């Protein structure tokens with residue numbers, strides 16, 4: 001028998017139909033209002049809240065602090081019409097408590113669980129230190145419940161399509177995804193280490209060699225890299241792989257899955273349903289040229305413009321020098337930015353400089369001039385205003401106005417720099433402008449595929465080619481011959497999915513032939529001996545009739561972040577890490593004792 005009276009109902013389930021019944025409820029004291037002769041308690045459990053009446057002559061009111069765990073039995077009564085609360089599902093009834101059992105008292109709380117307004121200003125570390133309390137808040141509980149619902153739908157979608165959910169090891173060997181590994185010392189042979197998987201990449205490919213054909217896993221991945229608001233050292237991916245497929249098959253599957261999951265859940269979110277599909281498709285080159293990055297926020301249209309042609313032959317020093325050095329003069333419109341003060345424009349320039357811009361030229365566009373000497377009135381009647389216009393020919397200024405698509409009220413923000421350096425500034429400026437103008441509409445979800453990435457990028461610090469994604473990505477068939485001759489020009493059968501300016505998934509068609517894999521390893525500076533040592537298993541597996549295969553891995557945490565419109569990934573993870581990867585609740589990482597040092601064959605240096 002239970003040591004307490006077990007519930008007959010959930011608090012949030014009580015309705016008018018229960019009036020007259022005796023019920024037992026188990027849960028927590030959410031809020032207590034002591035009116036002297038009568039005490040009201042909002043009682044909470046996983047189903048919601050209801051209101052209790054307590055008679056202070058019968059019950060030990062001083063002992064009933066907020067978050068005390070209680071069991072109550074009492075009669076459900078209908079409220080007087082004037083007291084009914086249409087905003088609460090249980091707002092038509094109260095429970096008049098007959099017996100109350102304190103199951104466990106609560107200490108004073110570190111933060112108020114019953115005041116969402118106040119919670120906004122509570123320090124995040126304090127919340128995470130007491131995450132078990134933080135999650136008692138209905139708002140947090142709802143996030144986790146939605147996360148579970150999304151994962152359930154993902155599973156249902158893939159299970160219905162003959163995927164086989166398969167777990168792969170956590171103690172494994174380094175598999176490169178571009179981050180540092182987390183290592184686990186091997187006690188039985190000091191000096192040897194397991195690596196935690198940065199992703200199940202090699203295992204899922206080996207499952208294709210194994211003939212599974214369709215695999216997925218809700219997989220924990222571990223990457224020791226710098227923390228950001230959308231990154232965690234351990235995170236969850238939907239990891240997926242298929243055999244005998246083309247890139248198109250994978251893109252269609254994942255688009256279909258995403259839309260099905262979102263459509264089923266979207267009513268829970270304040271998001272727009274329309275225009276989710278088809279996902280926009282951009283090549284990497286297009287994305288760079290039009291948005292300055294490979295993760296464009298397509299909730300708004302503003303595209304970058306290129307002024308190279310418009311100002312060709314200019315004598316204006318900055319522009320001339322940039323063009324002569326092979327750089328680009330590009331910019332982005334700031335709708336409404338013409339009314340920014342001088343100081344605000346200077347701040348915007350500082351923002352650009354903080355991402356490496358040497359400077360930012362700006363032109364204010366209006367429909368009416370004020371007769372100042374820095375103005376130029378175009379044939380169409382637009383007035384452009386900027387100090388440096390006097391160095392440009394009228395035809396060049398007309399060219400700038402038409403290349404930028406300038407409209408009255410705009411501020412044209414212009415960056416003259418080497419192409420990639422300029423991109424790095426311009427995409428951030430574009431996102432900042434989207435934010436400030438409200439064009440980055442938080443109710444929208446804008447997905448896009450970015451495809452045809454370069455296979456490799458030059459790493460000037462290490463003086464070598466690095467994989468743009470990972471070393472198992474296949475070069476496009478028509479670019480195979482460039483592996484030894486022009487690596488920088490190789491395009492890969494590789495794709496990302498971006499949502500609202502954040503990378504959500506990345507995937508590729510893989511190399512499945514050992515000879516091609518060995519050529520790509522060599523290109524990456526991994527010589528034959530090292531290939532054997534690090535990747536011998538996969539090279540050997542490929543030599544047993546490995547099928548053509550490919551896959552993708554969308555982030556689960558990030559997906560929930562988009563759906564809930566959260567800026568911070570920690571909000572959608574039950575027990576996230578903070579700061580430099582610490583868990584303030586468990587106080588991990590932590591010291592180990594002397595015996596463990598010895599057993600592990602480790603010594604502090």
Ligand code: ASP
Pocket residue numbers: 177198199200201237240506507508551552553
């Ligand atoms: N393993 C890759 C990643 O985690 C995804 C993939 O290529 O499927 O980014």
